[in-house]
Amino acid sequence: xxxxxxxxxxxxxxxxxxxxTPREGADADGSSTAGAGTGTSQGNLSSAAPGTQEELRxxxxxxxxFDLDSYSVRPDQRRTVEQVAQWMNRHQxxxxxxxxxxxxxxTREYNLALGDRRANSVRDMLVSFxxxxxxxxxxxxxxxxxxxxxxxxxxxxxxxxxxFVVR
Amino acid sequence: xxxxxxxxxxxxxxxxxxxxxxTQSARAQLTVDITRxxxxxxxxxxxxxxxxxxxxxxxxxxxxxxxxxxxxxxGLFEPVDPRAFIQEPASLHAGPRFADWRLLNAxxxxxxxxxxxxxxxxxxxxxxxxxxxxxQLVGLAYTTTPSNWRRIAHIxxxxxxERLTGEGGYFDTRIVYVAESGPQNRRVKRLAIMDQDxxxxxxxxxxxxxxxxxxxxxxxxxxxxxxxxxxRPRVYLFNLNTGQREVLGEFPGMTFAPNFSPDGNQVIFSMxxxxxxxxxxxxxxxxxxxxxxxxxxxxxxxxxxxxxxRIVFNSDRGGGQQLYVMDAxxxxxxxxxxxEGRYATPVWSPRGDLIAFTRMHQGNFYVGVMRPxxxxxxxxxxxxLVEGPTWAPNxxxxxxxxxxxxxxxxxxxSRLVSVDxxxxxxxxxxxxxxxxxxxxxxxxxxxxxx
Numbered sequence: 033x034x035x036x037x038x039x040x041x042x043x044x045x046x047x048x049x050x051x052x053t054p055r056e057g058a059d060a061d062g063s064s065t066a067g068a069g070t071g072t073s074q075g076n077l078s079s080a081a082p083g084t085q086e087e088l089r090x091x092x093x094x095x096x097x098f099d100l101d102s103y104s105v106r107p108d109q110r111r112t113v114e115q116v117a118q119w120m121n122r123h124q125x126x127x128x129x130x131x132x133x134x135x136x137x138x139t140r141e142y143n144l145a146l147g148d149r150r151a152n153s154v155r156d157m158l159v160s161f162x163x164x165x166x167x168x169x170x171x172x173x174x175x176x177x178x179x180x181x182x183x184x185x186x187x188x189x190x191x192x193x194x195x196f197v198v199r
Numbered sequence: 200x201x202x203x204x205x206x207x208x209x210x211x212x213x214x215x216x217x218x219x220x221x222t223q224s225a226r227a228q229l230t231v232d233i234t235r236x237x238x239x240x241x242x243x244x245x246x247x248x249x250x251x252x253x254x255x256x257x258x259x260x261x262x263x264x265x266x267x268x269x270x271x272x273x274g275l276f277e278p279v280d281p282r283a284f285i286q287e288p289a290s291l292h293a294g295p296r297f298a299d300w301r302l303l304n305a306x307x308x309x310x311x312x313x314x315x316x317x318x319x320x321x322x323x324x325x326x327x328x329x330x331x332x333x334x335q336l337v338g339l340a341y342t343t344t345p346s347n348w349r350r351i352a353h354i355x356x357x358x359x360x361e362r363l364t365g366e367g368g369y370f371d372t373r374i375v376y377v378a379e380s381g382p383q384n385r386r387v388k389r390l391a392i393m394d395q396d397x398x399x400x401x402x403x404x405x406x407x408x409x410x411x412x413x414x415x416x417x418x419x420x421x422x423x424x425x426x427x428x429x430x431r432p433r434v435y436l437f438n439l440n441t442g443q444r445e446v447l448g449e450f451p452g453m454t455f456a457p458n459f460s461p462d463g464n465q466v467i468f469s470m471x472x473x474x475x476x477x478x479x480x481x482x483x484x485x486x487x488x489x490x491x492x493x494x495x496x497x498x499x500x501x502x503x504x505x506x507x508x509r510i511v512f513n514s515d516r517g518g519g520q521q522l523y524v525m526d527a528x529x530x531x532x533x534x535x536x537x538x539e540g541r542y543a544t545p546v547w548s549p550r551g552d553l554i555a556f557t558r559m560h561q562g563n564f565y566v567g568v569m570r571p572x573x574x575x576x577x578x579x580x581x582x583x584l585v586e587g588p589t590w591a592p593n594x595x596x597x598x599x600x601x602x603x604x605x606x607x608x609x610x611x612x613s614r615l616v617s618v619d620x621x622x623x624x625x626x627x628x629x630x631x632x633x634x635x636x637x638x639x640x641x642x643x644x645x646x647x648x649x
Binding site: 101103136137138139140141142144145146148149151152153156171172176177178179181182183 | 382383384386388409411412430432452453455456469471473474475476497499500513515519520541543544557559562583584586587604605606607608609611636
């Protein structure tokens with residue numbers, strides 16, 4: 033039991049370290065990312081090569097999260113999309129795929145459609161922020177590729193996501 | 200009757216003969232009453248088939264074993280323990296001593312014999328007896344190659360089931376499904392196919408590409424499914440005889456949720472393009488496509504009524520996921536689900552009388568059925584995740600998959616189950632690994648591809 037808790041906590045920490053967006057990050061998250069060796073706010077310094085997945089992940093975050101059965105970009109996630117758009121405009125060679133994902137609490141086929149909606153609403157927002165549509169593709173994985181393991185509220189929240197993947 | 204069987208068995212090169220043992224006057228009353236929810240299973244004795252030729256080996260015992268397992272799995276029959284049998288197969292071949300079988304409380308008796316012919320083919324004879332009325336209910340003989348013994352056992356099982364329940368059989372069928380292994384985030388998914396009892400299992404894909412939602416053609420040895428090959432999620436066709444695979448048409452977006460029309464000529468599916476999902480058909484003969492829905496909602500999981508005139512599908516056009524019925528051209532859309540929660544994966548029964556579905560409500564998943572007008576809704580199973588019902592060809596038995604919650608290391612258990620439409624007799628189907636997305640074949644008309 034104790035072990036299980038530790039595992040979840042470790043996963044949470046790890047996730048906070050690698051995916052926290054500046055807007056979303058509470059103080060606790062900020063300190064944990066600092067502990068993991070990255071900055072504590074937007075515009076932080078990255079050791080990764082410019083225009084790479086690693087730089088995107090370290091400086092902005094490579095994903096945003098969605099509410100249950102919803103595909104509209106949450107107000108608290110909008111800033112991340114905008115930053116990704118700015119980042120893409122700085123790196124004109126970058127081609128991006130937006131992956132849409134759903135949690136496991138839905139049916140397979142509907143969730144494929146929901147993942148497609150999520151990926152497309154993010155793609156549309158990138159385009160609205162000035163990224164040429166030709167540089168962004170989308171793909172849905174429905175509920176087939178969860179990131180956080182387990183069957184609990186935390187995992188479901190983390191798995192309702194769109195992920196930015198540099199091609 | 201003979202014509203029906205002959206059609207079903209056509210390519211088995213099978214000779215069928217009706218057998219009459221006694222002339223009967225009284226009409227037999229022996230039936231299983233399956234109209235009630237819970238059924239008292241009918242005690243039935245299944246004797247080893249008598250080998251008239253020593254070369255027939257263990258086939259007589261094997262055939263009886265398959266019939267016994269089939270009838271028991273239906274939940275409608277209680278096979279009598281063969282160790283209690285008094286009359287031997289050899290003497291049974293000359294006719295039952297009914298008193299011996301009454302002593303075991305057997306109400307029905309299956310007997311048979313196997314003979315190897317000079318041409319190498321096998322002749323299997325079987326008879327179904329009403330023990331209390333002391334008369335023969337069915338007598339049939341099949342001639343086929345010995346390697347077909349298992350199919351013969353399934354066909355005989357179907358004969359017994361049909362005669363005693365009044366329902367169509369479903370034992371001479373197969374199930375295609377998705378075999379799963381590995382943790383949640385790196386799940387390996389392969390197409391697999393097996394007989395309805397788990398025998399003759401084989402994989403159709405190697406797991407290098409994720410595959411989902413296979414469905415059988417009603418008329419050909421063909422399935423349609425979705426694959427992520429080349430990171431392009433699309434619908435494919437797979438020929439079970441040749442192993443050939445082809446993409447279903449060229450579309451600008453993701454195609455998924457495929458299903459065949461009852462005549463096998465159309466594939467109906469969803470396409471997601473620009474964030475919107477609608478339902479389309481593709482005619483396999485002309486390759487022409489038709490768009491059936493044009494709505495900003497998600498429209499998916501289409502399934503035809505057996506007459507091909509209507510389609511049930513899943514849509515969130517009213518806000519949440521609900522079930523809708525439309526005509527085959529996409530007109531006259533009507534919502535049919537009105538209960539609490541979300542409804543999904545509707546599948547029209549091959550009998551036409553019911554629609555099975557998945558329902559999500561207050562953290563639980565259910566598999567349920569309702570009439571095509573939405574009335575008579577009832578749940579037949581419940582769990583953390585039960586999803587994706589498919590009908591056996593008799594419209595009486597369903598299969599779906601049951602997945603348990605994952606542990607913190609992402610290990611997850613998922614299995615196929617079968618259940619009677621009443622909700623009784625839920626059983627796990629044997630699969631070598633985890634399993635999901637079952638699709639039941641029609642009654643077979645061609646010899647197995649293996």
